[in-house]
Amino acid sequence: MKFEKKLETATIIKRYKRFLADVTLENGEVVTAHTANTGSMKTCWEPGWKVAVSYHDDPKRKLKYSLELTHNGETWIGVNTSIPNKLAYKSIQENKIPELMGYESIKPEATIGKSRIDLLLKSSDKPDCYVEIKNVSMKAEDGRAVFPDAVSDRGLKHLEELAGIKREGMRAVMLYIIQREDVSEFRPAIEIDPAYAHALKRVHAEGVEILAYRCKVSIKAVEIDCALPVFLDF
Missing domain, CATH: 2.40.50.580 (OB fold (Dihydrolipoamide Acetyltransferase, E2P))
Known part of the structure; x- marks a missing residue:
């Protein structure tokens, strides 16, 4: 993009x-x-x-x-946190995120109950898929990309909303867009926000999918590069 x-x-x-x-x-x-x-x-x-x-x-x-x-x-x-939502939308449209291919429509800022989720993917032959997107820019001392870089009550709320969506029989995805190239794994920043880290591990066990995609970043463009392993062994 x-x-x-x-x-x-x-x-x-x-x-x-x-x-x-x-x-x-x-x-x-x-x-x-x-x-x-x-x-x-x-x-x-x-x-x-x-x-x-x-x-x-x-x-x-x-x-x-x-x-x-x-x-x-x-x-x-x-470091511009408005980029990931636009990039994810465009990348899904262009089939650059294999896990999110095969949907007929993409709706940004979708409302479900009292919640608003970044993207809603719909298709006539599969359950609705709700995708929450987070920008990742921090690199921890262990060399991994981490989120959040500060305590995030809002981020924690989004995880609980995704877990609720999954319980209702729909697909729920937490998508981390990593805007730096010097990392090869992703994990939650347990040293910064342990509540968020443990919640991410818990909702993943409940069926919320976690995707982490690294970007190629240049002065001309930001593009999806590849999926990174997600580390939850803590």
């Missing part, structure tokens, strides 16, 4: 108040970029790292730049 805007490289100075990052553009100008990421962004930035930003010439926008990628010296890391 190509970026809608051509990205410019810059150098990050600091990230603060969750949604703001000061960066130095290549022309030396210091600007504040919007950061579409509510997590801690652990292992995703340090002062002086190269980053990539998009420019938006919208008179309604107070901040004209958005932080899209950071670079740790080895790989680009996608």
Whole structure:
């Protein structure tokens, strides 16, 4: 999936108040970029790292730049959490996620009861499939991609909703989109949010499917690369 805007490289100075990052553009100008990421962004930035930003010439926008990628010296890391939902939708349409092939329609932001799930896949010959999507950008000390990078009550709620969907006889899938290339396995971040980690292990035992897909990330595009093993041995 190509970026809608051509990205410019810059150098990050600091990230603060969750949604703001000061960066130095290549022309030396210091600007504040919007950061579409509510997590801690652990292992995703340090002062002086190269980053990539998009420019938006919208008179309604107070901040004209958005932080899209950071670079740790080895790989680009996608930190815009709006990307995974769009990428998953497009990749399922293009049959790039084999486990989610064979459905006739895809509906984003599907409502079931009082819950809203990221995607609903429907087909006349199989049960409905609800897919919740999470962005993964953190790499733990053991070299694995991990989620969440901060305690996530909302993420825990989504797991319980998926378990409820499975109990009702439908298919429930937790899909992790990993926006960095320097990892080869995925696991829940038990050292950060043990409640989430244990809940993921439990709902998986109850039939919720867990998929983790690594992406190829460049300054031009983010694309699905391959499935990674999911580590739940804790």
